[in-house]
Amino acid sequence: MVRPIGVIDSGVGGLTVVKEMLIHLPNESLIYIGDDKRCPYGSRSAEEVLKFTIEMAEALSEMDIKMLVIACNTATAIALEEIRQRFNFPVVGVIVPGARAAVATSKTQKIAVLGTTRTIKSSAYQNEIIKQSPYAMVYPLDCPEFVPLVEKGQYKSREAGVVVENRLSKLNGENFDIAILGCTHYPLLEAHIKKSLPPDVQIISSAVETVRDVEMVLTEHNIVNKGLLRQAPVFYTTGPQAAFKAIVCDWLEMENPDIRSLMLS
Ligand code: I24
Ligand code: DGL
Numbered sequence: 001m002v003r004p005i006g007v008i009d010s011g012v013g014g015l016t017v018v019k020e021m022l023i024h025l026p027n028e029s030l031i032y033i034g035d036d037k038r039c040p041y042g043s044r045s046a047e048e049v050l051k052f053t054i055e056m057a058e059a060l061s062e063m064d065i066k067m068l069v070i071a072c073n074t075a076t077a078i079a080l081e082e083i084r085q086r087f088n089f090p091v092v093g094v095i096v097p098g099a100r101a102a103v104a105t106s107k108t109q110k111i112a113v114l115g116t117t118r119t120i121k122s123s124a125y126q127n128e129i130i131k132q133s134p135y136a137m138v139y140p141l142d143c144p145e146f147v148p149l150v151e152k153g154q155y156k157s158r159e160a161g162v163v164v165e166n167r168l169s170k171l172n173g174e175n176f177d178i179a180i181l182g183c184t185h186y187p188l189l190e191a192h193i194k195k196s197l198p199p200d201v202q203i204i205s206s207a208v209e210t211v212r213d214v215e216m217v218l219t220e221h222n223i224v225n226k227g228l229l230r231q232a233p234v235f236y237t238t239g240p241q242a243a244f245k246a247i248v249c250d251w252l253e254m255e256n257p258d259i260r261s262l263m264l265s
Helices: 015-024 048-062 072-086 095-105 119-122 124-132 146-151 158-171 186-196 205-222 241-252
Strands: 005-009 030-035 067-072 110-115 139-142 178-182 203-205 234-237 258-261
Touching: 005 015, 005 048, 015 030, 015 095, 015 205, 015 241, 048 067, 048 072, 067 072, 067 158, 067 205, 067 241, 072 095, 072 110, 072 119, 095 124, 095 178, 095 205, 110 119, 110 124, 119 124, 119 158, 124 139, 139 146, 139 158, 139 241, 146 158, 146 258, 158 186, 158 258, 178 186, 186 203, 234 241, 241 258
Parallel strands: 005 030, 005 067, 030 234, 110 139, 110 178, 178 203, 234 258
Antiparallel strands: none
16 A cells, blocks of 8 residues: 555645646655635635645545645645644645745746735745745735636636736836746646736746655655555545546546545535
8 A cells, every 4th residue: 555645725726736746756646635615715714724724634634645735825825834733744835835946046036926815915925935035025916816717717718818917917017037826726827927927037836846845755754655556546526526527637638537525524
């Protein structure tokens, strides 16, 4: 039995992190929980996000995971520290990796952060960037229209481009050289985001960066799976299975993924 890595998210957005993990960690087994029924988290209160995130971690703890990845930016912003205190397994969130990559890449240490309302209000990215680079300037921007836009499936449309451009125009005049995509859904809007920012601005996706941290933690804790072949990933959803399955199949290019239902209080 290969002990799996647990991955949690408010819905299907964390599949952007899963996609990277399946590519870069070919020996590891994964269990994913998407709280589709209560998605989106980004417009909810901190109390709700904390409670829901603890419930997901609890469910995975009972499934004997060896480590946990909080693939949701909003859940990471609100619940990372609390989850670390409550459970014995190592926990990786998406914010430290995104902030680290931004600080390492930026020439000017002027960094824009795009995220949900809850993530931006929490100041988690802002605090982490300043912790790593005390003289950095951070330009936070909440983008409440972006998640619904992606979830309507309209993220490629010209209309989506207009919405993105309007929102990002609020950063006009600020002189940053990095923009962090601080939300699972924003990589799907990356082409529009790129077009709406000055050409010299580099985009950093927290999803991609997070896998490096997962690899480091596995090595540090000596829990890399070296021998046995991995099991197929298992996906739990708190919402309807069919819609969830369709997105898993499409996004991860899987034919017949193992989709299961999970009830959370
Ligand atoms: N993308 C996301 N959430 C959705 C969606 C989407 N519907 C279409 N696309 N719906 O997130 C959320 C609510 N559902 C989810 C499933 O169960 C019922 C409720 C972004 C996902 C990023 C991996 C667009 C879409 C798609 C396939 C792949 C990617 C994608 F249809 F963005
Ligand atoms: N997964 C969330 C995030 O990364 C976006 C969707 C939501 O608001 O729940 O912030």
